[in-house]
Amino acid sequence: MFKRDLFSQQHEAFRAHARRFIAQRITPFHRAWEEAGEVPREVWAAAGEAGLLCCSVPVEYGGPGLDYLHNVVFYEELGRAGVTAPGFMIHVDMVSSYLTVFGSEEQKKRWLPGMVRGQIIGALGITEPHAGSDVKAIRTRAVRDGDDYIIDGQKTFISNGRLCDFVMLATKTDSGAGAHGVSLFVVEATRAGFIKGRKLPKLGLRGQDTSELFFEGVRVPAGNLVGGEGRGFKVMMHKLAQERLAQAIRSTAVCEAVIGWTIERLAQQTLEEESAGERQSAQFTLAELQTDIVVARVMTDRCIEQFIADQLSDIDAAMVKMYVTNLHCRVVDECLQFFGEQGYSLDSAIGRAYADARIGKIAGGAIEVMKHLIGRDLVAGRKATP
Structure with missing residues (x-):
């Protein structure tokens, strides 16, 4: 190690x-x-x-x-x-x-x-029913009215949505300006017209309150604008590398924990319960997973060092997020098999880890978006090479 x-x-x-x-x-x-x-x-x-x-x-x-x-x-x-x-x-x-x-x-x-x-408690309001990874497609509007803005729209799958005291809300202040028309506001939950909808049932992260949020003529002062009008997309893009790194940090730690649980599980089983071939099969599976986890750990730690030095690129963040969250899902899937029926129960740690893992491929940008970013950069780099 x-x-x-x-x-x-x-x-x-x-x-x-x-x-x-x-x-x-x-x-x-x-x-x-x-x-x-x-x-x-x-x-x-x-x-x-x-x-x-x-x-x-x-x-x-x-x-x-x-x-x-x-x-x-x-x-x-x-x-x-x-x-x-x-x-x-x-x-x-x-x-x-x-x-x-x-x-x-x-x-x-x-x-x-x-x-x-x-x-x-803060929440981040970006995702909408018709806009997930494509922030430019959001429909929530903020219209200037004197010293205020009036906000109308809807958000969904908002973590901390029920508990939040305010939401950092992505809106469109200029519907015809694409990414340059996106603005961020701090919107307090106590403002008239801010409606917290139902808690959404989820496959995993079941204890993390995730809600729909509605905004019906919510009036907020211009002083609640974060980063300036039309700069919301740039603000979010600036911090996306950090968000994707955080996903990788969590996934790497979970992978290490899960393989540890699995080794303990196998150690508890007596040799008489399984054949030599089965033991060898388990060892081979764990050997491959452990090797991949070590690779993920080295990659993640390197990206942490780059982030601290303000040198983490969007592409490196996309690669570590894609690699480690994919591995996260594979580790919990293959390790759950060693727990049998017990592993399929949400009363077991491995069962809950399996359910919780899948969001990693979506949160912070879907895996497909990561592939697009990496592939586009590769093509651009090849074209630039003499």
Whole structure:
């Protein structure tokens, strides 16, 4: 196994702290949250009090001012524990990140301290019934009216949709300008016309509240515009590499956990229960999976290093996201087989991991979009080569 050199002693101490918090405050209740379809707000506040949320938010905006690796550590520990119910990644790696980089001073001071404490929960509103990976196709409109904008539209499959105190909302401010007509707004859940629809039943991530959101003549001040009118697409594209890396970080950690569970499962079985041929078959399967997981780990860690150095390209982010989330689905599928009927039950960790894995090929950009981006770049590079 390759030695990981990314983390300092401070990071490892933070890892131990995060692992204790997950074991005490999340894991014992996770199954009940999956049945309920959401997580109590107190869990968010507890995570904030424990210093686990929005670690890289600067001190002047209420954060601890730590480096991105602290977020990585937290995501890895959540993945290893099989925790998917709290939508921490959306809140931290996307919403707070958008505000930290592109928000105005007033927006940062108003929202970030509460997000760090877990007292304000953020959601990201992009996906619509007719627009998923193609952000340019969204139909939610924001029309200027004096010092305000009036928003009408609909979003769906919004993580943290029921619990959110505000949504970072993608809208069209100029329907004829394509990507240049997309704008982002902070829209508070308390505004008139902001309607939280039903919680959506899902194959996996069953404890993470995912909802429809409706906007009927919602009036928001121009001061809620993030990054400037018509710059929403550029803002989202700037942060997409980070979102895709976060998906890879989670998937790699889950792969490592699942193969560990499988090895323990096989070790518990007596030699008399299976033939030598069956044992060899299992060893061969695990050998191939472990090798691929190590490749994924090296690739993911390299992309983390590039991101920290502000050198992670969109193409590298697309490749790591595509490779690792595909592997994630293969690992849980092949490992579940070793658990038999027990593995098919949602009462088992492997069964839940199987159900939770599939979203990885969709979230943060579908696998097909990743292939398109990578292939287009390859063709462009070949044309540019003399």
